[in-house]
Amino acid sequence: MPNWLLDRLFDGGDQAEPRFAFQGTVNWMRALAEVVNSGACDDDELESLYRRVARRQINQEADTLVFENMHMAYHNLASLDAMNNDALDKYDICRSAIVSWYYSVYFAASAMVAASSGSIQETHTATAKVWQADIAERNLIPYPFDLYLSSLVTTTAEAEISEYRGTNDYDLNHRAHDPDMAHGAIVSYLKGTHKYKKWEAEERIKNSREFKALNVDNFRKKVARELRDKTLDKGQVNFLIQAFRYRGKANYRDSIFLSYGDNNEGTIDQFIEDLNDVAFGFLRAASRYCSKRVERGTWALFVEDIEDNTRLSIGIDAIEI
Template identity: 60%
Template structure:
């Protein structure tokens, strides 16, 4: 039988080819891992980004929220570490590994937001927007987590991507083996996410009352373009938005590609290890920032309490630098 289920999915909906979907999935994480394990991402560079961050006035509620979210990030990192070390057939857990990676990232970013403004958002998208204004736009993230766009207007995105590339021609078709290839792949994923977010915005604009009043079905007219670009100018892409898209592809939209068809077994094991490495780096960055913001003695109490009371096998010092 020739991939019966895949044919059913192609007939029922727009379905990316598994080989294409898994290539981008593996190669982006490989690129991120290549960078965070290089001199581009180091304890010194994290320290340099946050060296001017001041401890805020005591805010017990916000600090508690930061600690709670760091605990959840730590738990998901522990899950990834176990999946990396203890599972022999990695295909069985690859989708779960991506979900753990996403939630570790999300909770660590939520801890940063709590330590920054003390706010708690009701949706993941809202958290990503606050994280954008609190960190991405303020230069409070080390590379590569600082890669972002503050508009989705096509002309402006192209200019920004060109500036970021600075002559780098590598893209997501590359399984990175050095930092230059990795940088190109990361910029490529940023650009791809911008295209996806642009499409989302355009679909919302087409469904709006203002667009329907124009009596058109595309953006060829000046009036339609103005309406579209006004919405696109408010769009954003940052690491959290990319992570949300990444988790969505794995968990919902591209359902088949992680466990069906051609075998990429030689890359699935290293892929889960890359997920683990990138997660650890992101959490350590978040912990470093939170430690500088919350009451100093309370951070030390938090770490000591986890050391004494956690039931997780991952040493607590894994989340600190």
């Protein structure tokens, strides 16, 4: 059967090859889920990670932000849970599931930022930047969510990626069946996100007044490289930035790849389950951290109130401490 729409999209310009876009999408989530389901976010692991987290001075305004964002994360997890359990054909909801996954992660991360510094960010990118400083760089999120790059400068990023990878040679072409394969795929996606964010930053630099004043077309000259690297050094990659890119690819750029062409029904079924498992693990970690930071006794009141008054069908396992 001819692929009329696919051919038309390719004729129109830059379009990802559906097979490779699909493979990277499902294999990254499979790798994350493999680690989470191997115990990375189990209660004993989280208790050990957050044992020394100190409760902050009472800040009711910041605590309210924590509870508001955590409720939004919980609601998006409920959406994922319903898609996982109730949707008869997972193809119908796979794109919406990625959006719910992202917002469950994003709001949980926002709750962690509110619990840490109480700061409010206006954009998703700004939230990711603060989350890296407040949470990831302070080792306050478990693996596999803890990997980050401190700079977009190629030499710095490649050195950090090499340290994460070690001798592991698995990548996103391999579907993870064990933690070692999962780690290779996770590092591979980190590397791919660095490449994308570096390209994105370079395109912005090329359109800047400072670059145009150099009267150059590329970064071959030293003065152009210095301008580029000064900007790239302010950039970073972390799990939240990867999640934002992931949502964007599903929702915008690679418009066709999830539900068109080859029949991958079994893989899609597993994919929706993996999205749910990863979001649950992240929300579980965020809940444990936030419960340590908010005013003593209020987390229990929050959970009790949700249990008593929510109209969502999901249980409170993800947020109960």
